[in-house]
Amino acid sequence: MFTTVLVANRGEIARRVIRTLRALGIRSVAVYSDAxxxxxHVREADVAVxxxxxxxxxxxxxxxxxxxxxRETGAQAIHPGYGFLSENAAFARACADAGIVFVGPGPEALEVMGDKIRAKTQVEARSVPTVPGFSAAGLTDDEVVARAAQAGFPLLVKPSAGGGGKGMQIVRDAAALPDALVTARRIAAAxxxxxxxxxxxxxxxxxHIEVQVLADAHGTIVHLGERECTLQxxxxxxxxxxxxPIIDAATRARLGEAACAAAASVDYRGAGTVEFLVAADRPDEFFFIEMNTRLQVEHPVTELVTGVDLVAEQLRVAAGEPLAFAQDDVRLTGHAIEARVYAEAPERGFLPATGDVLRWQAAPDxxxxxxxxxxxxxxxxYDPMIAKVIAAGADRAEALDRLDAALAGTVVLGVDTNIAFLRGLLAQVAVRAGDxxxxxxxxxxxxxPATPTPAAxxxxxxxxxxIRDGTPRQTAGLGASHESRGVWERLPGWRIGGQREAHRVLLRxxxxxVHEVEVTVAGVTAPDVPRSGHDPAAPASALAEVDADGAVWVHAGGRAWRLQPVTRRAAMAQRHAAIERATGALDPELRAPMPGTVVAVHVADGAPVASGDRLVTIEAMKMEHAVTAPHDGVARIHVAVGTQVRRDEVLADVRAQADREEPHD
Structure with missing residues (x-):
């Protein structure tokens, strides 16, 4: 076995590999970028470069x-995790040339299975069932149309290289095929x-059903059952x-046999996943679609139902050791379900989110x-996935219930996540039924967007x-210090005629x-707020943090909320705008969906615009987002090219007529 292994990855998968290395007594080397x-993972490894x-x-x-x-750290092997260089044949060859073991299959397997057309031909020779179809390589568009007519519609046009669904086009008749070919080729090339x-x-x-396989260098190939990855x-x-939930024992055996045959067709080594499509109305009929020549993101569910540490098995195989168990030793016990937690905003079209994690707390058990x-x-x-929550139970119903409870108890404050969306998805009748x-x-x-609860x-x-009236918390997300605030902001609820007993806070x-909430003021002394950032006066089930923009992030009732304090003047202006605009019209204020940079302003301040006209374009998360007029009117532009904008900052507004009475900032 190796004494030192470098983990060529980051995030949760790097931490997960390091955990097994530590359990095996192997020195771990982390790598990192400036970000x-x-x-x-940098801190947890024995060495970091x-x-x-x-x-x-x-x-x-x-x-x-x-x-x-x-080389500098004396690593004898490199574990690539998934993504990045994990399926790069050139990297596997470079490792071999440097005398370093690549923890994965050989370059030839990577190349064959990395090409969907070659992979399909390869496994067909081993009698693995494949989806009927044909390669368009070397064919003219007219020839493709003719072959498609013979194959019959509907068809799925997809790039041979790559994955993740990029470039895939559904074609239901011959008339739509030429445009689909052009689009698919353009995306695939890019x-x-x-x-x-x-x-x-x-x-x-x-x-979408996939089968986990393990293969050693001594001729043994086993499968560890299937995973259902249909919810996409x-x-x-x-x-x-x-x-x-739909695969019976007989079909499981057939799937496993086909997966092992696919692995054998490329003399596979290590852990891999063979993916199949199964018709919902005919679960006994399955077709090979591709093989992932690496560890999968979803590997923990297999580990929980089999008791096998897949990373440990990868390392043993890479070190030349035989698998310690045979196919008959594999048992599936209970049920396991995994949810991917992403930094994204589902209510904003699933835009990736950025920011400081003001509080992270994993669910127990x-x-x-x-x-x-x-x-x-x-x-x-990098990829916006920040965590995976995995729950197990004696059966599927128990695993679903435990996963929902775990998601409710997972706290992420400071960054938008899809946790509430995941819980809603798990509650769907079809999901609960396995349909x-x-x-x-x-x-x-x-x-x-959901209406915040009273507790939140x-x-x-x-x-x-x-935060306003007491000693401010010096956390990562806190803004101005107590000393820099005005005297009136520091007073704990005073007014002419004496001290009032309650303070009202407006939150959007x-x-x-805009919601108005009453906070009771007890005495004239500002409360002693601990520096940890948690407010003990909040409801027992709630956690709260304040970010650099003054917004309050709250975890209450099994989900997170972001609430922005507003002044009475701003709240009144919002109410007046709602009254003034025409019935059924959209909000005239156009806000940034996420932090970014203004890269274009398309109209002059005060110019008349029509519904749908582009006003401002911001760049965020390496994508451009055009902000358009919600209705006809006069545009007021609040930003310029190069402006760095915060999430929800007003970029422009469109009103029925120019407002000449109020000053414009």
């Missing part, structure tokens, strides 16, 4: 930098540098579970693989009042409504 200098600047191309994807770090296409029969209402949004997995902690910063440089297909989430109504409002109001929620 991750203070990340948990800087790779380079924040962009992945200059750090985690820099093969030369990773190999230098391995995303993968290869515009080769594959056309396959579209399986309606499919389920835009081809990205959201919830995964093991075993599948379940497995949580997290890449963050209190004080972490979520940047736009799933890959389009289920996309058919659900778009999530909208009370906790936010009390936290804000104590993400639903746009």
């Amino acid at each position: 991750d200098a203070g990340a948990p 800087r790779l380079g600047p924040a962009p992945a191309t200059q750090s985690y994807l820099d093969i030369g930098a990773v190999l230098r770090a391995a 995303a993968f540098g290869d515009d080769t296409l594959l056309l396959e029969r579209l399986i309606e209402r499919p389920r 949004r835009r081809h990205q997995k959201v919830i995964e579970e093991a075993p599948s 379940v497995r949580t693989d997290a890449g963050v902690e209190t004080g972490s910063t979520i940047t736009a440089d 799933l297909d890959t389009g289920l989430i996309d058919r659900l109504p778009a999530p909208g 409002l009370q906790a936010a109001a009390e936290a804000r009042h104590h 929620g993400d639903d746009g409504a």
Whole structure:
């Protein structure tokens, strides 16, 4: 066995691999970019080496930098995790050339299974069932149309290289095929540098079933049962579970046999996942779609139902050891379900979110693989997944209940997450019944902002009042100090004629409504607020934190809320605007959906605009977001090109006529 292993990754998967290395007594080496200098995985490893600047191309994807770090620290092997270099055949070869073991399959397996067309041909030779279809490589568009007519519609057009659903086009008739080919090729060339296409029969209402395999260098290949990964949004997995609620023992054996045959076709080594499509109305019929030649994000559910540490098995196989168990030794016990927690705002179209994690608290009694902690910063440089919450039970119903409770008890304050969306998804009747297909989430109504609960409002109001009137908390997200505040802001509720007994705080929620909350003032002495950031005066079930913009983040009732304090003047202006605008018109104030930079202003201040006209474009998370006029009117622009804007900052407003009475900032 190795004595030193470098983990060529970051976040939760780096921490998870380091955990097993520590359990095996193996010295761990972490690598990091400048953006991750203070990340948990850096601190938890025995040794940490800087790779380079924040962009992945200059750090985690820099093969030369990773190999230098391995040589400098004496690492005998490199575990790539998933993503980044985990399926890079050139990296696997470079490791071999440097005399360092790549914890994964050989370069040939990576190359074959990384090409959907080659992979399909390879496994067909081993009698693995594949989706009927054909490769468009070397065919003209006319020839593709002719072959498609023979294959029959509907068809799925997809890039041969890459994954994640990028470039996939559904074509239901011959007339739509030419445009679909153009679109799929353009996206494939941009995303993968290869515009080769594959056309396959579209399986309606499919389920996504994958099988975990392990193979050693001594001829043994075993499978560890299947995972149900059907709950996806835009081809990205959201919830995964093991075993599948629709796969019986006989079908499981057939799936496992096919998965092992696929692995054998490329002389596979280590842990891998073979993915299949299963028709929702015919679960005994399955088709190979691809093989992931690495550890999967969802591997914990398999570990919980089999008791096998997949990372430990990867390391043993990479060290040349035989698997310690045979197929007959594998037993599936109970049920496990995993939810991916992302830094994103579902009510804002699932936009990725950034910011400081003011408070992180994992739920007790379940497995949580997290890449963050209190004080972490979520940047736009990497994938927005910040944690995985995994629950197990004696059966599926118990596992679902435990996962929902665990999500309710997972606290993330300071950054938007999809936790409330996940809990709503788990509560769906079809999900509870196991009646799933890959389009289920996309058919659900778009999530909208929820009205904050009384408990959340009370906790936010009390936290804000104590920050204003007491000794401020010097946490990562706190703004101005007590000394810099005006004298009137520091008074604990005084007014002419004496002290009032209550203080009223106005808070605007993400639903746009302004809520007035009364906070009782006890005595004239400002309360002693601890420096930890938690307000003891808040309801017992609530936690509150204040960020750099003065917004209060509250966890109450199993979900998080962001509430922005507003002045009475601002609240009155909002009410007047609501009264003045035409019935049914949208809010005239146009706000930034997330922090970003203004890269374009499309109209002059005071110019007439029509509904749908672009007013301002901001760049955030490496994407451009155009802010458009909600209705006809006169535009007032509040920002300029280059302005750094905060989330919810007003960028512009459109009113029926120019407001000449009030000054314009």
